[in-house]
Amino acid sequence: MATKKQARVDVKKTYKLFINGTFPRSESGRVFEVTAKNGDFIANPALASRKDLRDGVTAARAAQSGWSKATAFNRGQILYRIAEMLEGRAEQFESEIALTSQITALKAKSQVLDAIDRWVWYAGWSDKLQAVSGATNPVAGPFFNFSISEPQGVVAIAASANFIDFIDAIAAAVVSGNTTVVLVPGSLAVPAMSFAEVLATSDLPAGVINILTGSLDELAPWAASHMDIDGFDITGIDKKKRGALKEAGAENLKRIHAFNTGQSPTRILAFMESKTVWHSVGV
Amino acid sequence: MNFYGLIDGSEKSLVYFLNQLSGVDQVGAESRAAMLATRSIKTTSKKWAIETAISMVDLTTLEGADTPGKVRALCSKAVRPDPTDPTVPSVGAICVYNDMVEIARTHLDAIGGKHVPVAAVSTAFPSGRASMEVKIQDTQDAIDAGAAEIDMVIDRGAFLAGKYGLVFDEIVKIREVCGEKAHLKVIFETGELVTYDNVRKASYLAMLAGADFIKTSTGKVAPAATPPVVLVMLEAVRDFYTLTQRRIGVKPAGGIRTTKDAIKQLVLVNETAGPDWLTPQLFRIGASALLNDLLMQRMKMSDGYYASPNYVTID
């Protein structure tokens, strides 16, 4: 008996958050809808809450010591591994970006390829930062004095909806040894969470990059006032709203920065802290 | 001997003791000494310091060209440093080679200087390169000739080679020769030990072995009694007192030529070991030219104008 072959039903992906290397739903149970340019339903990603943010910070803090103490060579290899993983899934990202944002497929493709190249670029910085930002300081006395740059700790990122900027912000923060909680605006949710899958399958330790999708307006003020966040990249925040975040961040003198240009060591160094050590020199 | 109950006299116990001493940070020790050198000692305190320093001078001649005449002249100077002013105290001691001890002792006794002791450098001074028999004989000769103080040198070669037991045993033996008759000063030649860690180790080694005084230098090697070296030695005697309740004296020698240098030394004593050490029984300065500078500064203070070398006697 011959039966007519039926069209296969797609298996759709459930989009969740990425916290401490796992993919939990929002504790709030909330989701939001992402649609394609033509209005077709794509997904119901998790709408992260302030408690998810809190959990992300906890995970990032726990991962901070290990990540910052990994050798620069090791961090560079892991960042390079992310590029490798991304390369293998380039087409997926191209189609997701093209599907959920307002840019053309051609542009989406170039963004993804650029993003891969960015990871390669940042990976190479891990063991060169000190050569560029450090110094030995010729003080007037019997002391060996040097300055090195260290990661600040936990850096929150309010990413803009642009995939390249999302990558720049994350890579610039983590290459030096910071751990991050990345707040992603809804329109970037689909490629951002696919990127989380890339991270999950690279060698990145859990908690180094935590990704929360949702509303920047809702989450950014909580990040700004969170006393266990050391730095905050607010490039994705509208200019008019930045002042309020900086004001809230003053409570622990958070280092809050927004960037015009993406690919720059300045962006890496902005979330590093210079440490100067004096040693007496004698016999 | 029980070595203050701190060690049993074996090299093993000595090395163990020396190795648990805390290190000395060169930069820190030198900056402390430099800071103390900024102390400004004026008016009444300067007058007191000058007179105290005079009473602490071990007036020294240690030349191949020393003659009885030279030594007698020095003795006269030692008893009455300023012949025009009897209120100036006699110096702490006369310091000579052992063949000059008898001449010095006899002359001092003859000119009313019975209270001025004679110190003899000993143990094949200044290099210390001789057999133990010779070193013992050297010391015995000096004591027999009337020396009340023995300034022995340690075997720096043995010290630098890590043979602490050898250095220790030599001091113990010389201490035995000195017996009750002579005070023992142990010279490290810090300019050859080089590091402050070595100076600290040598200080404890000598104190444990029975030294009455620890002394920086022979005067034949530079650098000699630099303020940080003296600082480290003063810390050692201070801490040794805490351990044993016995006060050991300190004698910087070599390179202290001016009143300013001498006052710096007294400030070091005052603020490191403490005022208890500000007595000729516990602090001496080995010097020759220093005495006249002290006398000139003293004249300036009493007369109100600057002195000239023509008004102080040469040796």
Next chain:
Amino acid sequence: MTFEYAPAPESRAIVSIKPKYGHFINGSFVAGKKHFPTINPATEEVLSHIALGGASDVDKAVAAAQKAYTKTWSKLSGKERGKYLYRIARILQERAREFAVLETLDNGKPIRETRDIDIPLVAAHFFYHAGWADKLDYAGLGHSPQPYGVAGQIIPWNFPLLMLAWKIAPALATGNTVVLKPAETTSLTALLFAEVCQQAELPDGVVNIVTGDGSTGAAIVNHPGIHKIAFTGSTDVGKKIARAIASTDKKATLELGGKGANIVFDDAPVDEAVEGIVNGIFFNQGHVCCAGSRLILQESIADEVIEKLKVRMSKIRVGDPLDKNTDLGAINSKEQLVKIKELSAIGDAEGAQRWSPQCNLSDKGFWFAPTIFTGVTQAHRIAQEEIFGPVLSILTFRTPQEAIDKANNTPFGLSAGIWSEKGSRIFWASQHLKAGVIWANTFNKFDPASPFGGYKESGWGREGGKHGLAAYLKTGKETGAK
């Protein structure tokens, strides 16, 4: 007989203090409207009257600075700017003793420190930064980094002239002009510095000095003509400034408070460590943001170190700041003395054991004996709050990691000290301490070539060295970027 040091006062004849001062704006002194007295904290003698700058004075100063920036200073080559700074450095060296005496009179700190530390470092700062003026392309900030324009600078009373130098020297070297406000209680050396600017023939308006109190400082912070703020002072005020400029384009560097941990391991060079402890907390009466105000001692040597510390503290000479032998001078103000007394009383109340050597403190002036508290734990307020006085809190630890954990257990992150004779341990500890400046087997050392500044709530940015230049320059086009 004991060796008493006779009084050895430095002569104050070298300084001449006017009965009243105005502001220094656009190259000349202009009369103030209201004035307040400035006193010698060692005697409470009124030294002079200082103008209380208001909004209009700040306006004039900012306008002068903007004009000088636009018309002269930004047009001058780095080479020529540098020469002015060299001139200033040389004049400061020539007049060093005068500055030292004046600083001691106005601040209460010992002449030994103003003479041997503050003023030589001031001149060194100008000398160092003078050389940067024509080499900014090589500072690692990209090609041709640009100044911000007018910098508003607010400095504290603990190192009055030194903080002025830390602010003005890099600002001028990088091509900015400045409006500086000295601290309310210590304006005199800043006003004497204005004379140095005149002697150096610095173009009018490049340096403007407006004296006053917190309201004057606020007027500078909030002035729309200021492009960059540089502040050294309390963390509270630092946070206020951060809020005040949050919605502006103003850049800021903040050098704020600290509660520095001075860690002594059991293999430390003990005698030098004791010196370092003393220098860490009693230098400048403990009025030092990077003071080693928490001594963290390995428990196995705690008794020995504390005993030695007490012996050493009994040698500290407290008294007339102008006496060349004084180690600990006067507390800068009555207000600060009250704060030190209050926090020390809290230490007593929380059960820590207070000890001070015998000191004869004068009835006149503001004095506080060098003090240690033993039996302190992290839960004590005196282990958490900055006392900013000669008061040391002593804690103990058992393992190296515990020492680091305690040291880092504070919202501050300015300084820390490590005492150990073991090289690998020093590097390990200096890696793990969260502090901007770490001293290994030394403490409280400063140099214009050495960046200074804190982690966390101790501030933003660095001052000094190559890193300090970044605070005054807009980064040029990056090399290495696309």
